Amino acid sequence: MQRVEAYPHRAKAPPRVAWEPYLLLAPGLLFLLVFVYWPLVYNLWLSLFEWNLVSPQARFVGLGNYQALLQDPLLGQLLRQSLLYLALAALGNFLLPLALALLTLQVGGRWAELYQSLLFTPTVVAVSIAALVWLYLYLPAAGPLAKAFAALGLPAPGFLADPQLALYAVSLVANWKFLGFHYLIALAGLKALPKEVLEAARVDGAVGWAFLSRVLLPLLAPTLVFLFLSALASALDYAFVPVDVMTQGGPFGQSSNLMYAVYQEAFRYFRAGMAAALAVLLTLGMAALIVGQLRLLERRGVYG
């Protein structure tokens, strides 16, 4: 009480300093500029050189790195494999989490809370460590998966050693590891829907196809678009560590993708210019994906 009277004749706050917001933002902004935005610009510059990271001299090659990249059939292979990773993420990081979230909504109450906790728990394990565990599961002949195949009387596949299978095997690890996270995001999206609809879905059991296709899905559409695109946007990132730990992109580069290739060029082959050029192309691709995503959401009137 006493203190309010310190300003007896006005109820308004004292004037605030105009430049204060900038001062508050400065530290955070500084780190963003130095460690996020400056690297994007620096990649452009670096991509014009041939440099092995240690030699004191870098050789200017103009657009030579881009030319070499675009002529290399490897880029096409990386692109194809990256798209395959995205397609697999659409299954494992979009459809499956969505299905589990819809199931959870039908359960409700204490059980739902328990299921959320349990499904999220595996995401707490470091992905590099999880990849080691899967390395064991995938062991040829002696590993549990190979033994399971043998028990069924089937020939055990080579998993990570098989050029046809390695990418799928690696992708499964990434999808497994991040399932709980995407499940929770899906659940958050669903919970933002009008309560009555969800209640109806729960009572109905939401098994009726008519209800699903005429009521729930149209209402869900914006959420679905968002979930789908965020699953895609992070897919290559998620696969990065399992690729590095389990296959290093092999066999014969068959499990690599664009993100991993950037890393390999820089820190395995020490071709800084090539790595930067690939990073620039990757950034452009991501930007296109994100801008496309915003456009799509805008058109659907989500922000309206």
Add this chain to the structure above:
Amino acid sequence: MARRLLPHLLLWLAIGLCFLPLLYQLGLSLVPPERLFASPWPFSLPITLENYRVVLEKLPLARYAFNSLVFALGSTLGQLVLGLLAAYAFAFRRFALAELLFALFVASMLVPFVVTYLPSYLLLARLELLNTHLGLILPMLTAGYATFLLRQRFLSFPKEILEAALVDGASTLQILWRVLVPANQATLVALSITLFIGAWNQFVWPMLVASRPEMYVLTVAVQRFAGGEGANAWGPLMAASVLATLPALLLFLAFRKRILETLLEGGVRL
């Protein structure tokens, strides 16, 4: 009745499959070396703590855990402070360029780490910060997510209370520290734990920057062990991996309600 039970059954099936690798991780760490491939199941008798003894003897795990702790704590605290300051400006002040600056913060979350590794690495090398704790932490201090989440929370904070504090003559920092931080404790706890676990589990950046053995964080140390002495010693390797996972797991379990609530509320806003 069957209709009622079906969702439960399917969810339990999914949970079972999700947990299977974790059960193998734990089970293998308890298997006597000579019985490593004796059973295809995650657990089999007898169990032993021998693998843990071996790994604690061979690896300076305390040193690695210390590095992980400094790295994770530094990253978490730094992001919290930067996020609090920026979120305050974005939530309560109007100023020129506010929208553009906010877009910079949000868009930073979308830039994949791998395109910034090389320039960041070169910068730290030039600053002679490779193989230092500071060099590990600095590039983690991009507070886009913290800023975004906290701004969201601040926006729903009752304006009258802030006005009253301002009339009281409280400075911005006092308002942040005495009013907003206590009022948003739950969110801050959830955010801190999430950031901490995220940093604790980081692998690629620490592997690149802290490549000297005495600077290894736990994730890197486990990986190096897997590539060297532990190559076919699955028992000790899994014992090390269980020990490296335990702090993150315990933190999550202790705060799981808050973390899940915060993720569920602030995850997506459509």
